[in-house]
Amino acid sequence: MSEINLPEVELNIYSKNDPVEVTVVENYVVTKESSPNIVRHITFDVSGTELVDRVKVGQSVGVLPPGKDEKGKAHRLRLYSVSSPSSGEKGEKHLISTTVKRTIEELDNKLYLGVASNYLADLKPGDKVRVTGPSGRRFLLPENSQDFNYIFFATGTGIAPFRGMIQELFEKDFSNECALIFGCPYRTDVLYADYFEDMDEKYDHFHYLVSVSREARREDGSKYYVQTKLDDEKKLLSPILAKENTLIYICGMKGMETGIYTKLINQGHPEYLEIRKELPDDLNEIPDKKFKRFIKPGPRIFEEVY
Numbered sequence: 001m002s003e004i005n006l007p008e009v010e011l012n013i014y015s016k017n018d019p020v021e022v023t024v025v026e027n028y029v030v031t032k033e034s035s036p037n038i039v040r041h042i043t044f045d046v047s048g049t050e051l052v053d054r055v056k057v058g059q060s061v062g063v064l065p066p067g068k069d070e071k072g073k074a075h076r077l078r079l080y081s082v083s084s085p086s087s088g089e090k091g092e093k094h095l096i097s098t099t100v101k102r103t104i105e106e107l108d109n110k111l112y113l114g115v116a117s118n119y120l121a122d123l124k125p126g127d128k129v130r131v132t133g134p135s136g137r138r139f140l141l142p143e144n145s146q147d148f149n150y151i152f153f154a155t156g157t158g159i160a161p162f163r164g165m166i167q168e169l170f171e172k173d174f175s176n177e178c179a180l181i182f183g184c185p186y187r188t189d190v191l192y193a194d195y196f197e198d199m200d201e202k203y204d205h206f207h208y209l210v211s212v213s214r215e216a217r218r219e220d221g222s223k224y225y226v227q228t229k230l231d232d233e234k235k236l237l238s239p240i241l242a243k244e245n246t247l248i249y250i251c252g253m254k255g256m257e258t259g260i261y262t263k264l265i266n267q268g269h270p271e272y273l274e275i276r277k278e279l280p281d282d283l284n285e286i287p288d289k290k291f292k293r294f295i296k297p298g299p300r301i302f303e304e305v306y
């Protein structure tokens, strides 16, 4: 297998005590149909700052929302994954994008709006935002990215880094296999569908698979999750998994990784993992909290769950 050469990255060029002001240039909804789960694509112009050409896809930027909480403390920093390629949004090195879901929660009959996500979602072109970063040094594409095949697993806004990574791979005439498996609750929640559907149509070696969890059920009554595609699309995915130069990237909801690891083992691919203890016959017997004591991701897995 080719060695995985991760690029050197720069970290925290701007810190929370020394943030930089950037300008919003676009802010649009990325679901095709209207959905109560509002997700927006927001692009910042970082011209004139040290961030130009120094943020890699897979890294995050921090956002400092203005104002104070009810205790009078400044709102804390929130991290958002970069969803533009390292070459910049639309090939412009001074444009960096992110993907933001408005967070809304009800607690004790009261509605709470996430401070940073709703602040960002309300912004208009021309508005200024204080940002920090970049952060993250491992969830990256290798420098020799063209030497590998990829299986990307995303749930919800976990798609953000993969949008940029897939753009980056294909802008360099990528010729290996690449599968993107995306999971969301309803069909109306599919993110960046137009882009990925076009890619799927255009390239025989790009495979776009969507798992919608709360509409139909699988034959055995289980939900359609990203990991169930490993069974349902075995004919397509199994030969890709079997190649020794395939990398797996996982991004999204905490807990999705254990389902993916379990499927990998059940399908005879322990080589992606580091098995640290003798495994029970039925992996579902391992409580989620103890999973990492038994199984950890190996060097071919890149994971960012939250």
Ligand code: A2P
Binding pocket: 037, 155, 156, 157, 183, 184, 185, 186, 189, 212, 213, 214, 223, 225, 226, 227, 253, 254, 255, 256, 257, 259
């Ligand atoms: P569900 O909530 O129906 O169980 P979003 O971030 O837009 O809410 O999407 C997250 C998606 O991930 C949903 O479809 C959700 O399904 C699904 N999901 C929840 N738990 C897991 C898990 N353990 N493994 C994989 N997918 C999961």
